[in-house]
Amino acid sequence: MIQKLADKIKKTHAPICVGLDPMLNYIPEHILKKAFAEYGETLEGAAEAIWQYNKGIIDATYDLIPSVKPQIAMYEQFGIEGLKAFKKTVDYCHEKDLIVIGDVKRGDIGSTSAAYATGHLGKVTVGSKTYAAFDEDFATVNPYLGTDGIKPFIDVCKEEKKGIFILVKTSNPSSGEFQDRLIDGRPLYEWVGEKVAEWGADHMGDTYSYVGAVVGATYPEMGKVLRKVMPKSFILVPGYGAQGGKGADLVHFFNEDGLGAVVNSSRGIIAAYKQEKYAKFGSENYADASRAAVEDMIADIDGALNAVK
Numbered sequence: 001m002i003q004k005l006a007d008k009i010k011k012t013h014a015p016i017c018v019g020l021d022p023m024l025n026y027i028p029e030h031i032l033k034k035a036f037a038e039y040g041e042t043l044e045g046a047a048e049a050i051w052q053y054n055k056g057i058i059d060a061t062y063d064l065i066p067s068v069k070p071q072i073a074m075y076e077q078f079g080i081e082g083l084k085a086f087k088k089t090v091d092y093c094h095e096k097d098l099i100v101i102g103d104v105k106r107g108d109i110g111s112t113s114a115a116y117a118t119g120h121l122g123k124v125t126v127g128s129k130t131y132a133a134f135d136e137d138f139a140t141v142n143p144y145l146g147t148d149g150i151k152p153f154i155d156v157c158k159e160e161k162k163g164i165f166i167l168v169k170t171s172n173p174s175s176g177e178f179q180d181r182l183i184d185g186r187p188l189y190e191w192v193g194e195k196v197a198e199w200g201a202d203h204m205g206d207t208y209s210y211v212g213a214v215v216g217a218t219y220p221e222m223g224k225v226l227r228k229v230m231p232k233s234f235i236l237v238p239g240y241g242a243q244g245g246k247g248a249d250l251v252h253f254f255n256e257d258g259l260g261a262v263v264n265s266s267r268g269i270i271a272a273y274k275q276e277k278y279a280k281f282g283s284e285n286y287a288d289a290s291r292a293a294v295e296d297m298i299a300d301i302d303g304a305l306n307a308v309k
Contacts, residue, residue, distance in 0.1 A: 001137050001162050002205040002212075002234060005099050006259050008066030014298045015254070017101060017236070018061060018290075019266025020070040020089060022050045026271040028283035031056075047081035050074075053286075054089045057270055060287035061294050062096040069236075069264050071103040090136055100136045101165065101236065107142030107149045114152035121164075122156040138163045140214060140236070143192055147199075154203050154211065163210035163234075166199075168192045168226060171216025171239030189222065193229040200233050208260065209233050217249055217263065224252035231255065237263045240297070247297075247304035254305060263301060269293045 009015045024032070024046060032049050039045035058068070075086035093100050106116040120139045123130040141153055141164045153164050169179055169189040179189045193213060200209030209232045215223050217239035227235065235253050240263050253261040272278045273289035281289035 001099065002208050002210050005066060005137075005234065005262065006208060008099065009259060009262065012064060012066050013302060014065050014294075015259070015262050015301060016065055016294070016297055017067040017069045017262050017264040018057070018065055018269050018294065019103070019238075019264050020054050020057070020068050020270065021074045021103075021266040022053055022270065023074060024049070026267065026274070027053045028273075028286050030284060043078045043081040046078045047075075047085040050078070050082070051085040051088050053270075054085075055092060056287040057290045058089075058092060058096060058098070060291040061269075062093075062098055064291070064294050064298065065098065067099040067101055067262060068093050069101040069103050069266075071266070087134060090134060094135075099138070101138040101140070102134060102136030103140050104136075105140050105142050105167065106153075107145055109145050109148040110152070113145075113149050114156070117153040117156040121153070121162045122160055136162075138165055138212070140165045140167065142167050143195065147195075150199055154199060157210050158203055161210075163203075163212060165212040165214050165234075165236040166192070166196050168196060168213040168230075169215045169219055169222050171218045175216070187222075190225065190229060193226045196233055197230045200230070204232065207232075212236055214238065215253065217253075220249040220252060223250075227252055227255070227260070231260075233260075235261045237261055238266075240265045240268065247300035247302075250301060251304050258305060263297075265293075265297055269297070 027049050031052050035049035036045045039048055070089055072086055075082035090100050102120050104120055118124050119133045120136050123132050143166050157163055180187050196213045200211035203210045212234040213230055214236045215226050217237045237253050250263055269290050272293035273281050273283055273286040278289035278292055
């Protein structure tokens with residue numbers, strides 16, 4: 001699967017990921033009205049609105065992009081109905097041949113971690129049959145519990161030829177409270193990056209490891225250091241756009257082959273129609289605004305990468 005991600009990035013010239021992180025206040029009124037007319041102002045109605053909203057964005061952008069990243073919390077807040085919408089979104093993205101990174105940030109130990117890995121990346125046995133539950137291609141994982149929390153994911157990934165992205169340096173402002181703490185003279189995120197490289201050496205694709213890292217676009221200098229620490233790991237880069245990251249900030253996240261990173265933008269794309277730049281599309285054509293935002297993001301990153309060649 002890591003090779004498929006690299007190949008799709010090369011084919012589309014778009015090292016980007018659309019974050020499918022829907023909130024009800026992002027969803028245009030015409031979609032909400034239709035969903036509520038059918039299901040009422042219920043959890044089921046909210047889930048239907050989310051699903052239709054996602055479908056519109058996917059239909060408008062799938063030919064431009066290699067991957068998507070649905071954030072499960074945005075679905076979980078609507079309970080079981082929300083999780084159904086999450087699953088429908090994952091399945092529909094696969095129909096469009098998109099790589100799905102499940103942003104689930106799981107992390108535990110032993111059988112609990114194994115169950116998370118099975119639920120999101122593997123197959124569960126029920127009597128004489130097996131089922132892929134959520135069936136994402138990658139999942140984000142919290143490394144705080146160490147190897148005990150990571151190994152069950154890697155074991156499932158080896159069976160399924162899937163991957164994980166481990167939180168190393170996250171994009172949020174308070175990440176430094178723990179991640180920047182010095183341990184034996186070096187920040188914690190560097191130690192975690194070294195472990196990612198170590199874990200990744202045990203599960204390699206053709207060129208890159210199935211074990212990647214999450215490093216925020218809001219910390220480009222740290223990204224430069226971590227790129228060297230983890231030369232064989234793909235880096236998932238959140239924080240572009242709405243959180244302040246720009247194409248020029250991202251060049252050091254990539255290797256010389258132009259690969260090695262995939263940049264995520266969520267509300268900057270899925271709620272693009274709310275921005276002044278794309279307001280001309282209007283809420284009825286929100287998906288067209290999302291497509292335009294994807295095209296602009298591709299151009300921004302491509303221009304930044306070409307400027308350093």
